[in-house]
Amino acid sequence: MALRNSPKNAKENARERIINSAKKLFAEQGYQKTTVVDISRQAGLSEAALYEYFQGKEDLLLTIPDLWVSELLQDLDEQLFGIQGAVNKLRKYLWWYLRRIEQAPLDAKIVYLFLKTNANFMNTEVYTNVKTLYAYLLSIFAEGSQSGELKPDLNPRLARDIFVGTMDHIVTRWLLKDMSYSLFDNLENLFELMVDAYRAHRHPAPETAPQEV
Amino acid sequence: MALRNSPKNAKENARERIINSAKKLFAEQGYQKTTVVDISRQAGLSEAALYEYFQGKEDLLLTIPDLWVSELLQDLDEQLFGIQGAVNKLRKYLWWYLRRIEQAPLDAKIVYLFLKTNANFMNTEVYTNVKTLYAYLLSIFAEGSQSGELKPDLNPRLARDIFVGTMDHIVTRWLLKDMSYSLFDNLENLFELMVDAYRAHRHPAPETAPQEV
DNA sequence: TCGATAACCTAATAGCATTAGGTAAAATGC
DNA sequence: GCATTTTACCTAATGCTATTAGGTTATCGA
Numbered sequence: 001m002a003l004r005n006s007p008k009n010a011k012e013n014a015r016e017r018i019i020n021s022a023k024k025l026f027a028e029q030g031y032q033k034t035t036v037v038d039i040s041r042q043a044g045l046s047e048a049a050l051y052e053y054f055q056g057k058e059d060l061l062l063t064i065p066d067l068w069v070s071e072l073l074q075d076l077d078e079q080l081f082g083i084q085g086a087v088n089k090l091r092k093y094l095w096w097y098l099r100r101i102e103q104a105p106l107d108a109k110i111v112y113l114f115l116k117t118n119a120n121f122m123n124t125e126v127y128t129n130v131k132t133l134y135a136y137l138l139s140i141f142a143e144g145s146q147s148g149e150l151k152p153d154l155n156p157r158l159a160r161d162i163f164v165g166t167m168d169h170i171v172t173r174w175l176l177k178d179m180s181y182s183l184f185d186n187l188e189n190l191f192e193l194m195v196d197a198y199r200a201h202r203h204p205a206p207e208t209a210p211q212e213v
Numbered sequence: 214m215a216l217r218n219s220p221k222n223a224k225e226n227a228r229e230r231i232i233n234s235a236k237k238l239f240a241e242q243g244y245q246k247t248t249v250v251d252i253s254r255q256a257g258l259s260e261a262a263l264y265e266y267f268q269g270k271e272d273l274l275l276t277i278p279d280l281w282v283s284e285l286l287q288d289l290d291e292q293l294f295g296i297q298g299a300v301n302k303l304r305k306y307l308w309w310y311l312r313r314i315e316q317a318p319l320d321a322k323i324v325y326l327f328l329k330t331n332a333n334f335m336n337t338e339v340y341t342n343v344k345t346l347y348a349y350l351l352s353i354f355a356e357g358s359q360s361g362e363l364k365p366d367l368n369p370r371l372a373r374d375i376f377v378g379t380m381d382h383i384v385t386r387w388l389l390k391d392m393s394y395s396l397f398d399n400l401e402n403l404f405e406l407m408v409d410a411y412r413a414h415r416h417p418a419p420e421t422a423p424q425e426v
Numbered sequence: 427t428c429g430a431t432a433a434c435c436t437a438a439t440a441g442c443a444t445t446a447g448g449t450a451a452a453a454t455g456c
Numbered sequence: 457g458c459a460t461t462t463t464a465c466c467t468a469a470t471g472c473t474a475t476t477a478g479g480t481t482a483t484c485g486a
Contacts (some may be wrong), residue, residue, distance in 0.1 A: 014464080016429060030332050032245070048445080049465050057443070113330045119243050122389065158403045162379045176335065180242030189372045198412035227433080249474060261476080262434050270474070 015053050017043040022060050027106040031061055031114045037038040039182045061114060062124055070106040072100055076136060086144025087195055093137065094167065094191055098183045099169055109175050112168070134164050141198070159198055166194060228266050230256040235273050240319040244274055244327045259407055274327060275337055281320040285313055290351060299357025300408055306350065307380065307404055311396045322388050323382070336399040347377050354411070362410045372411055379407060 013209075019041035025034040036057055040050045054060045079096045101108045113169050115121050141159045144150035150159075170190075174183050233256035238247040253263045267273045292309045314321045324343075328334050354372045356408055358408050363372075383403075383426035387396050 033279075035441085044465055045464095047443080048467080051444070052464070060383055080380055116385075116389075117326045117330050119246075155399075155402060155406070157220075158399065158406050161382055161403065162375065165379035165382030166375045166377070169374055169381060173330075176329075186368075186371065189368060190374065191376050193368070193371050197406050197408075201414065248472085258433095259435055261436080264475070265433070309457080 011198070014043065014045060014049070018050055018053055019064055023064050023106045023110065023184070026061065026064070026114060027109045031057075034125065042078075056118070061118065062120060062126070065107050065111045065115060065126050068104055069111070069112055069126050070110070070134070073129050073133055082134075086140050086147065086149050087199070089140045090137075090163070090195065091149070091191055092196075094163075095142070095184075097167065098171070098187070101174075102183055105179055108171065111176055134160060137163055144198065148200060149199050151206070154198055162194065162197060166190070183208075227256065227258060227262070231258070231263055231266055231273070232277055236277050236319045236323065236337075239274065239277070239327060240322045271331075271333070273333065274323070275333060275339070278320050278324045278328060278339050281317055282324070282339050282346070286346055288340050290345065290407070291348075299353050299360065299362050302356075303350075303376070303408065303411075304404060306353070307376075308397075309386070310380065314329070314387075315396055318388070318392055321384065324386055325388055328346045347373060350376055356361070357411065361413060364413050367411060375410060376409065379403070 018039065022039045025042065035067055036047050036050060038049045039057075039060070043050070054063065056165055067184075074153065076096070077147070080089055080092060083092050092137075109125065115124075115126065134202075137160045138156045141150065141154055141156035145152055145154045174181070231252065234253045235247075237254065238251055241247075249260050249263060252270075252273070253260045256263070261311060263396075267276065289306075289309070292301055298304050324339065327337065334340055350373045351369045354363065354367055355370035358365055358367045358369070383396065387394070
């Protein structure tokens with residue numbers, strides 16, 4: 001029989017148990033189809049107890065990926081530290097991001113499939129953090145532009161749209177297909193293709209290109 | 214007072230009214246927050262009547278964009294007919310798609326924000342049609358590859374991932390930001406950037422590129 | 427004109443999120 | 457060491473919402 005938690009640790013213990021249960025169930029059955037009873041049962045509590053820790057089901061959904069995305073943000077600086085050149089940084093960014101997705105598929109599923117479509121997502125801490133995560137790319141593009149490695153007139157926002165769009169697209173597909181293959185299949189080719197949009201041409205076409213039919 | 218519909222037209226009338234009401238409410242308040250009563254009220258019916266036309270709320274969600282996406286699919290051939298060259302076709306594709314999105318933002322919102330995250334989406338007619346819509350790009354890329362306009366070794370699937378990912382990304386952002394700006398801002402620049410990933414270089418680099426530090 | 431059927435309704439039913447109100451163990455103050 | 461407060465948790469409502477049962481009235485085909 002379950003012993004009552006001592007007040008000192010209980011709050012953290014129970015809170016974590018609830019989050020983990022919810023994370024698992026949301027990812028498995030979807031947000032709508034998991035009930036609060038399911039979550040609290042799995043966490044070994046009554047429904048009412050859950051409401052001591054969270055304001056409700058939606059609050060849970062909005063809170064779950066908080067920690068994960070914060071960690072991502074912290075890790076990013078670390079990972080890119082000491083890498084030379086815009087293209088190398090972009091490559092590292094892509095591999096790093098996909099590996100983190102692969103390592104935390106439950107969090108990823110919740111963010112990509114349930115959170116982003118929630119009306120309140122834009123008012124979330126997670127949203128701010130994701131934006132910061134993506135904003136990092138802007139400085140990489142600007143740097144590469146300046147150094148001559150990338151096109152001198154590259155618009156960082158448009159470059160980011162392509163990068164993030166492509167990244168999100170392959171992640172979403174992977175999640176919808178139940179993670180049944182490796183995220184890294186063909187990734188090097190995809191990356192090289194995409195980077196060709198950013199790279200300065202080694203032999204640039206003349207300013208006044210011939211007007212063909 | 215509302216007159217009872219004559220059986221001949223009623224079925225189609227009521228069905229349409231329900232679809233339109235649901236479309237509007239889903240897009241305005243989200244799927245979860247609109248109730249069946251809301252929908253039937255707006256359509257001028259009782260809840261029970263709604264169940265004569267649809268199996269339930271989820272069925273309604275899955276059915277709404279059916280017509281729209283079918284129309285898209287039919288229109289696509291027409292629109293690309295007679296356009297010469299892969300890049301020109303891609304440009305037309307992008308502009309056409311975004312214009313259709315702009316013209317039917319309610320349908321777009323439902324597909325992008327609510328349908329794609331639904332567990333049953335993959336078993337839907339809409340899913341099949343969307344796949345076909347995107348598959349069209351594969352043949353454009355293959356054609357361009359063959360004709361020499363695009364890279365000879367271009368992988369059509371990867372090219373499509375970049376194209377669709379970027380497209381979906383700007384559409385999703387536009388929808389999340391409540392359609393508060395034009396989808397076509399800066400689109401030409403974005404397109405030109407993206408196409409540089411696909412285009413055959415006019416002055417290709419030598420096979421054995423120098424290994425720099 | 428008379429069933430039959432279509433279109434629609436009111437009034438349950440049942441599932442689920444959320445809350446009220448309580449209990450008993452642990453912590454705190456003295 | 458005892459009284460009091462606080463913490464963690466519970467059972468049992470409450471109220472909203474999707475879905476269904478069963479009925480009613482208008483239209484249609486013969």
